[in-house]
Amino acid sequence: MTNTSTAKARTPGANIRRRTRLREIELFAEMTDDQLDWLSEAAEERPLEDGDTLFRDGDPATHFYVLLKGELVVTKLVDGREELLTRHSTRPRPGDGHDGKPSAAHRFTGELPLLTDGRYVATATASGHTVVLACPKQVFYDMLVRCPTVARVLLPVLAWRITSSEIQARNRATVTALGTLAAGLAHELNNPAAAVTRAAQDLGPALDRLGETAQHWGSVATAHERSDLSALIGEILRTPLTADSDPFDLTDREDAVADWAAERGAARPAPLATTLAERGLDRSWAAARTAVIRPGVVAAALDQTSALLEARALTDQLRSAGPRISALVAATRDYANLDRAPRQEFSVTDGLEATLTMMRPQLAGVRIVRDYAPDLPAVTGYPTELNQVWTNLIDNAVDAMDGNGTLTLRTCLQGGCLAVEIRDTGHGIPADVLPRIFEPFYTTKDVGKGTGLGLHLSCRIVTQRHGGSLTARSAPGSTWLVVRIPANGNHEGDA
Known part of the structure; x- marks a missing residue:
């Protein structure tokens, strides 16, 4: 100075x-x-x-x-x-x-x-x-x-800076939401896409083997044996998969069937052994069902059965992957509200579920508890913006728990409002900090981990765009963020 x-x-x-x-x-x-x-x-x-x-x-x-x-x-x-x-x-x-x-x-x-x-x-x-x-x-x-004249210049600049920062933060939140969507979709699509790729690669050789074994079996089997084998295969396919089977018992049963089939000359016993073991059918069952087939052609019967079961297993994989991919695409559409008017009537619960689907990679170590009230009314508003609110609140909750803990999502009616309560079991928000968490630029995160505008923007979306409220209560091990939105859909919101 x-x-x-x-x-x-x-x-x-x-x-x-x-x-x-x-x-x-x-x-x-x-x-x-x-x-x-x-x-x-x-x-x-x-x-x-x-x-x-x-x-x-x-x-x-x-x-x-x-x-x-x-x-x-x-x-x-x-x-x-x-x-x-x-x-x-x-x-x-x-x-x-x-x-x-x-x-x-x-x-x-x-x-x-x-x-x-x-x-x-x-x-x-x-x-x-x-x-x-x-x-x-x-x-x-x-x-x-x-110097009162200073304020006449400073205050308009201050207002512009706050607005500009909010716009930047909102754009950043949109990019983050898109990144969350892309990462979640890529992660979740990986398993069914990989299953489709594997099945497509294996299906061609499997069909070749099925044709070869069918030709051989048809040439050596009698009409009665072909009928008996068809009945055996039908019984296998009608038998449901076992539930909660001990993995060690499953492996032992599979190995026993594979050894038995190999002893009788089967060239590829693995598909047969896997299918029988998954259905709780063991070596004794296989021996009893094939006793009606001449010993000299049992190997051909087992090869035909194994090839047919392998081909069916691959087609089942392809068939199950399709609905999983469709479900993910539907969740993505619900999250982003593609091809829909910005303001619309929608289900808040659907938005929460779509958000959880998109954030699943971040929730790997988190136990999720859903407590959704039945028959909740729809609300009218901007679902894409509310999904950004859910993303921000859940992301903060996961961060507060260091990626491990219990996340509770609760929905219910409170008077004329639909309430969404999001609870985490993290370290909590100190009492002296709690009144300030919705202020612009206020953050308790380390430098580089937050802008201080996430909760502020979430609050603006809830209050100004949907005529609702966003409140918080906290104690060590239990923090609740509560969003209340008018259930009658009469609030027009800001443009």
């Missing part, structure tokens, strides 16, 4: 030049000479070289900064990625006025965390030789009181 003796030693000419320099800045354009002299004594000029950091994301806010010369680059670490938020420059370049950025916004920074008594929400770094006027927190407060 410039000390008093230095200020007093300044010549009248120096004072005039200093005032002229400050008055060229829109923020100070209407300040009186006395106000400018006071500011010059209360603040200090701070030179920065290329790459010097003015303040860092997460640091306590201590100063309001006015850019006198050069350029500041403002960035934020989001999910491990350094994102450029904006540039402040005394000589703005084309493109620096993004999103309707006011010209005055180029010349000062740091006011928001001072007004909220919080921390800096981004990192500011000098680009080239830069000079700033650093105003301590109390000087900033005094300036707003002593």
Whole structure:
């Protein structure tokens, strides 16, 4: 800070030049000479070289900064990625006025965390030789009181910055939701897609073997034997799969059948052994059913049976994969609400389930408890936006539990509202923090893990777009986020 003796030693000419320099800045354009002299004594000029950091994301806010010369680059670490938020420059370049950025916004920074008594929400770094006027927190407060003309410039810029940050966060949330959708869909499609690929690759050789064994069996078997084998195969296919079978018993039964079939000359006993074991049919059953077939052609009968069962197993895999893929596509459509009007009547429970499907990779270590009230009415609103709310609330819950714990989803009617309650068993939200969690830019996450706008945007979607409410209650091991939305669908919401 410039000390008093230095200020007093300044010549009248120096004072005039200093005032002229400050008055060229829109923020100070209407300040009186006395106000400018006071500011010059209360603040200090701070030179920065290329790459010097003015303040860092997460640091306590201590100063309001006015850019006198050069350029500041403002960035934020989001999910491990350094994102450029904006540039402040005394000589703005084309493109620096993004999103309707006011010209005055180029010349000062740091006011928001001072007004909220919080921390800096981004990192500011000098680009080239830069000079700033650093105003301590109390000087900033005094300036707003002593110099009312400053507020007329500062407040519109502040409003623009909050709106711009919300737009950026909303766009980021949309990208994150799309990423969640893509990751979840890719993960869930992997199993049925892999099953289709394997079955398609194996089906051709299996059909070749089926043709060869059928030709051989037809040439050696009598009409009665062919009829008996058809009855045997029909009995196998009608026998249901065993439920909750001990894996060790299943393996022993499968090995015993395979050994028995190999002893009788079967070339590929594995498909037969697997199919019988899965249905609880053992070696004794196979021996009794094939006793009516001549010993010399039992091997051909077993090869025909094994080839037929293998081909059927592969077609069953293909048949079951199709509905699984269709179900995933339907869940994706429900999550993104593709090909539907933005405002519509919809089921909140369907949206929750679609969100869980898309987030399944993140929920691998989480126990999910569903407590959905039956016969809930539909609501009218914007399902895609509410799905982003569910994604954010569930993601926060999983983060609070460090990926392990119990997630409870409860739906019920409360008066004229449909309530969605999301509970986690994480470490909880401290009592002094709980009233602030919906404030813009407020976050309890480490730097780089949150923007401080997720719950704020979720609250805006619920309250302004759907006429509802979003509240929280918390204790160690039990945190509830409660969304209430009018069930009658009469709220029009903001455009």
